Amino acid sequence: MRAVITVIGKDMVGILARVSTVCAENGYNVVEVTQSILQDLFAMIMIVDISNATAPISEVSDKLTALGDSLNLKIHVMHEDIFNSMHRI
């Protein structure tokens, strides 16, 4: 089972480290990271394996949203099924 974490906002030092720390603390294994610049915004997409998660996705989502708020970034955690169902026939 996998989830997608997206981070969108102004680029700054240490974003990847901070988000990865929350992942590690909750048993999320980072499978893939892509980064790009969307217009003038930084966009990072992490695919994480949550099969061995130690906390429910809703709890991790709350933590990452709070982290995002403190850094003025938008962080979303979404189950991968949403993308598979919306973008695949």
Add this chain to the structure above:
Amino acid sequence: MINSHDILETINMIDNENLDVRTITMGISLLDCIDPDINRACDKIYDKICRYAGNLVRTGEDITKEYGIPIIHKRISVTPIAMLAAACPSKDPVHFAKTLDRAASAVGVNFIGGYSALVHKGFGPGDYALIESIPEALSTTECVCSSVNVGTTKSGINMDAVAKMGRVIRETAERTADRDCIGAAKLVVFCNAPEDNPFMAGAFLGPGEPDCVINVGVSGPGVVRAALEKAGDCDITAVADIVKRTAFKITRMGQLVAQEASRRLCVPFGIVDLSLAPTPAVGDSVAHILEEMGLESCGAHGTTAALALLNDAVKKGGVMASSHVGGLSGAFIPVTEDAGMIAAAQKGALSLTKLEAMTSVCSVGLDMIAIPGDTSAEIISAIIADEAAIGMVNSKTTAVRLIPAIGKNVGDELNFGGLLGGGPVMEVNRWAPNKFIHRGGRIPAPLQSLKN
């Protein structure tokens, strides 16, 4: 592999284009609560709703967090209460309304629909008392919604019910005049009412439905408008194609949420309602889609054609995305709940007559329209009759949700706040239809062949 473009597109839809699942509505049959003792019936209703829907709100919130999709409303629809009132005809049906209101508060939903009667061919026991009680029920409860079906394609239009509903709508508005006549915003008069509609105020669970079912209503006018804006100057064929593709994505999301809610609540999945449901929020307007197609304002000549295209393309895209489609399915055009409609009405570009034409090609009907407070009950009934006739002849659902703005006139505004929005009082045609309405009787069912 999920590609990053798809991921960012979805995030952008949610963050900037108001993509959401509008409602998860749990349909609960109350047929097993029928009892000649109204107090016992009310106890059974309260217990059953609390037992079945106790986890509905929390489940919706959990899905929102795990999937990252906003689910705006969690609601309940029930068996038309007139069927329960039939067992205790001498008792005041308002007891049922108060019980529904109490149960809705207990489980935390914001609306409960089904204070309803199906009288398209005539009044049965319970129907008459329930309809008479609507003004009191809606003025003394918060979350209860009411609907009355006055016609169908197969049975024609019950003009006695039409005449009655004009008076009921007026009285409901009068009784809630101190709250911007909000009672009338919770009352819908239908022709061809669907039995599985998840959207308020017209939701009820028809007698052909299972004991309990999950129906989901999707939304997303902002997403469709943004997709058309990005496409730029393409031709109409391309416009229809873009709407279809976007509707497919929106509906797939609704289907996923519906299946997940159904699994977690151990309740069968019923349908996804493929609707473009606007809200008063900027960027969540059906009128703005029509304007994006190239109309200076919603209400201009061309609006009916643009809406027909939109409504049809939403269905074509959505049908393939869902295993079961139902409810109202199409584009809603509620005036006070749509920023673009409100603006068009305020500047005089959108009239009641144009709205009536639009309802012949779209999902519902004359929805959330404030009319002058001195509009007679007969005129309201005549508007209902016209709208029901459009539904009856075209084999589609039509509805009327008018709000007589008591003490106000054209140019004044009503403001309900929240999702119900607010908007200007619109002019109605004042020529009297009184004799036609007072005749009573039924309009016979129309021919289904020789169509021209």
